[in-house]
Amino acid sequence: MTTSKAELVRAARPSARPQARASRMGRRRAIWATAFIVPLLVVNVCVIAGPGLMSVYYSMTDWQGFGPANFIGFANYVRMFGDADFLTALLHNLIWTAIFLVVPMGMALLGAYLLSRLRRFATLFRALYFIPYIVASVVSSTIWSSLLAGSGIGSVIGINFLGNPSTALPAVAVANVWTRWGFLAVIFFAAMQSVNPSLYEASSLDGASTMQQFFHVTLPSIRPTLMFMGLMSVIWSFLVFDWIYIMTQGGPAGSTEVLSTLLYREAFTSQEAGYASAIGVVLALISGVIVGGYQFLRARKGWDI
Amino acid sequence: MSALTASGRGVVTTDAQRTRKRKAPGAINPIYYVILIALVAFSMGPIVLSLFAALKTQSQLAADPLGLPTSPQWGNFLVAWTQANMAAGFLNSIIIVGGTVIGVSVIAGLAAYAMARLDLPFSGGFMGYLLVSSALPIQLFLVPLFFLWTKLGLYDTQIGLIIIYCATLSPFATLLLRSFMISIPRDFDDAARIDGAGELRVLFRIVLPIAWPGFLTIALITALDAYNEFLLAQTFIQSPDKMPVSIALYSFREGFSQNYVLISAAGWLMLLPMFVLFLILQRRFVDGISASGLTG
Numbered sequence: 001m002t003t004s005k006a007e008l009v010r011a012a013r014p015s016a017r018p019q020a021r022a023s024r025m026g027r028r029r030a031i032w033a034t035a036f037i038v039p040l041l042v043v044n045v046c047v048i049a050g051p052g053l054m055s056v057y058y059s060m061t062d063w064q065g066f067g068p069a070n071f072i073g074f075a076n077y078v079r080m081f082g083d084a085d086f087l088t089a090l091l092h093n094l095i096w097t098a099i100f101l102v103v104p105m106g107m108a109l110l111g112a113y114l115l116s117r118l119r120r121f122a123t124l125f126r127a128l129y130f131i132p133y134i135v136a137s138v139v140s141s142t143i144w145s146s147l148l149a150g151s152g153i154g155s156v157i158g159i160n161f162l163g164n165p166s167t168a169l170p171a172v173a174v175a176n177v178w179t180r181w182g183f184l185a186v187i188f189f190a191a192m193q194s195v196n197p198s199l200y201e202a203s204s205l206d207g208a209s210t211m212q213q214f215f216h217v218t219l220p221s222i223r224p225t226l227m228f229m230g231l232m233s234v235i236w237s238f239l240v241f242d243w244i245y246i247m248t249q250g251g252p253a254g255s256t257e258v259l260s261t262l263l264y265r266e267a268f269t270s271q272e273a274g275y276a277s278a279i280g281v282v283l284a285l286i287s288g289v290i291v292g293g294y295q296f297l298r299a300r301k302g303w304d305i
Numbered sequence: 306m307s308a309l310t311a312s313g314r315g316v317v318t319t320d321a322q323r324t325r326k327r328k329a330p331g332a333i334n335p336i337y338y339v340i341l342i343a344l345v346a347f348s349m350g351p352i353v354l355s356l357f358a359a360l361k362t363q364s365q366l367a368a369d370p371l372g373l374p375t376s377p378q379w380g381n382f383l384v385a386w387t388q389a390n391m392a393a394g395f396l397n398s399i400i401i402v403g404g405t406v407i408g409v410s411v412i413a414g415l416a417a418y419a420m421a422r423l424d425l426p427f428s429g430g431f432m433g434y435l436l437v438s439s440a441l442p443i444q445l446f447l448v449p450l451f452f453l454w455t456k457l458g459l460y461d462t463q464i465g466l467i468i469i470y471c472a473t474l475s476p477f478a479t480l481l482l483r484s485f486m487i488s489i490p491r492d493f494d495d496a497a498r499i500d501g502a503g504e505l506r507v508l509f510r511i512v513l514p515i516a517w518p519g520f521l522t523i524a525l526i527t528a529l530d531a532y533n534e535f536l537l538a539q540t541f542i543q544s545p546d547k548m549p550v551s552i553a554l555y556s557f558r559e560g561f562s563q564n565y566v567l568i569s570a571a572g573w574l575m576l577l578p579m580f581v582l583f584l585i586l587q588r589r590f591v592d593g594i595s596a597s598g599l600t601g
Contacts, residue, residue: 026424032504033423036415037431040475043412047472048438051446051453058449065452111344114337127587128345131352134579134590136533138551142558142572143355146565156370182348187595210334239442242535246555260444267448268540276448284445291440 052284058277065273076278086279088254089262092169096258097237099170101230104177108184109226113214115185116192126189129182137179137242144175145247165255168248172256176243180236184229191225192218223304231294235287259283352576359385359570366566378566385570388561393546394553394575398532401463401470401549405531406524408471409478413523416475417482418508422494432480439476443536451540461543469541470531478523481596485519486512522593525586529579529594550575 059076063069080086111129115122132140147153148171149162161171199217208216219226241260244250250257250265259279267276297303358366359381360374386392419425420432450469451460459465493515494507502510513520538552548556554575558568583590 029423029504030426033419033425036419036423037425039412040416040479043468043472043475044438047450047469048441048446051449052441054449054453055445065448107344111341114341117333117337118341119333125341125345126591127583129348130591131580131583132348133594134529134533134583135352135576136551136579137535138533138555138558139572139576140351142554142568143351145558146358146569147351147354153371178347178351183594185344186591190595235442239444241444245539246535246558263444263448267451273448273452280442280444280446280448283442287440287442 394550421486
């Protein structure tokens with residue numbers, strides 16, 4: 001306590017000393033700060049940044065995962081354009097993206113809007129919609145596999161949705177939609193809560209119907225959230241792995257293969273670690289371009305999205 | 306993306322909710338409830354059906370897949386528990402999830418403290434680095450990481466998986482904690498420093514006690530993510546005695562592909578802990594995960 005009093009006195013004295021002291025403290029604080037971010041940087045570099053950069057290098061080699069990695073330039077990337085498996089997987093990702101931009105977003109908007117009109121039970125409904133999102137992918141895939149292929153709806157109708165190449169992709173998508181839509185509904189609901197109520201009052205006075213209010217008040221007001229969730233849906237759709245790997249492993253006959261499952265197979269079954277790395281780089285580039293484009297339009301062009 | 310994070314979290318606040326609720330229109334169309342309840346049926350139906358399936362015998366399930374279980378077979382859970390090796394799976398999950406939560410809390414806590422309270426040099430650049438690294442897909446670094454971990458002897462070890470989870474889950478946790486810590490007035494620590502407190506004392510005696518709700522939220526999200534994670538666990542753990550419950554369930558499923566009674570029972574056993582936790586901490590779950598979704 002004596003030292004603290006002494007320091008207070010010193011701090012109160014108008015002289016050069018407090019400044020020196022402040023800068024000394026500031027420097028000490030900066031040293032502490034640097035020390036405190038070291039653990040994060042170390043694990044981050046070992047797991048993410050280092051292997052990420054290695055991926056970029058290996059994507060330009062013929063590496064098998066063991067043995068030497070010979071530099072082959074962009075051959076792996078050129079190979080993609082002629083690889084039917086790659087192009088089919090990419091097509092499936094695009095179909096998946098289309099499904100995820102329409103179905104769960106639409107369901108979430110509908111659910112959230114109706115919730116925002118409720119006076120009671122909204123929190124209960126919100127919780128019930130959210131529950132599938134906390135169900136592990138391995139559990140939700142299990143539940144939906146048994147419903148669609150094993151013991152549920154599939155066996156009642158007599159169709160094995162997962163065993164049929166023409167129904168397998170949408171069938172797996174159902175399981176993933178089930179997981180995602182409630183999360184989106186919660187986000188949209190939260191965004192709708194912060195819409196200025198006077199806008200609704202004004203539009204009611206002007207005689208707008210519920211539908212008109214939804215399209216002319218609600219949607220424009222939550223547009224930033226809507227755009228951002230759309231962007232995330234596109235990225236998630238390109239990275240989807242769990243549901244497909246667990247429910248169909250990319251089959252039957254490659255009908256559900258996506259880039260992530262193809263990457264996994266090339267790396268760990270076909271010993272094509274170099275080519276798999278190239279697919280990984282492409283996936284990272286796709287999400288990078290989407291996020292970058294969005295940020296560019298928002299920050300540089302000032303688009304209100 | 307920082308603006309998005311901020312706006313996202315703003316969106317979750319309840320002040321607007323309260324005003325809005327008071328001014329909700331009087332009459333509500335009954336069709337609203339029909340649609341809302343149909344959506345509840347879609348969300349909860351499969352979970353309920355899977356519970357029903359878990360309580361039937363195999364022949365009952367084949368004869369009446371969607372009906373109520375007439376004579377609930379509670380013993381199925383015990384059979385699934387032993388056959389799917391769930392006891393070991395839960396123990397391994399507790400180790401992996403616990404290790405990850407502790408690791409992330411320490412790593413992200415220190416980094417957030419440095420960013421929010423200690424005038425970290427190049428703070429803006431570090432923030433950008435965190436945003437980028439939390440947005441990078443696992444697929445980018447998965448393949449080299451696998452072979453690196455094999456070389457380092459970390460493949461097929463729980464500590465190896467914990468390190469990976471710490472790395473992938475820390476950036477977001479740091480950003481969230483930083484925003485918690487920034488809201489604590491800096492006068493508190495300055496006063497403590499003038500009283501002669503060292504940096505560690507300021508951290509443990511002043512910032513941590515105030516920021517603990519932030520730590521609780523990141524612990525919850527981290528635990529959920531680590532418990533539910535599949536791709537990395539499947540890639541990096543091979544031995545049955547080291548598998549977390551998610552991989553134990555997956556292997557069981559592969560082995561018993563036709564026995565949907567036991568598979569459903571095992572799935573329900575894995576679901577149950579998170580379900581209970583969610584019911585207890587619903588609000589924190591929803592807000593925390595919503596924020597995590599908004600940063601990617």
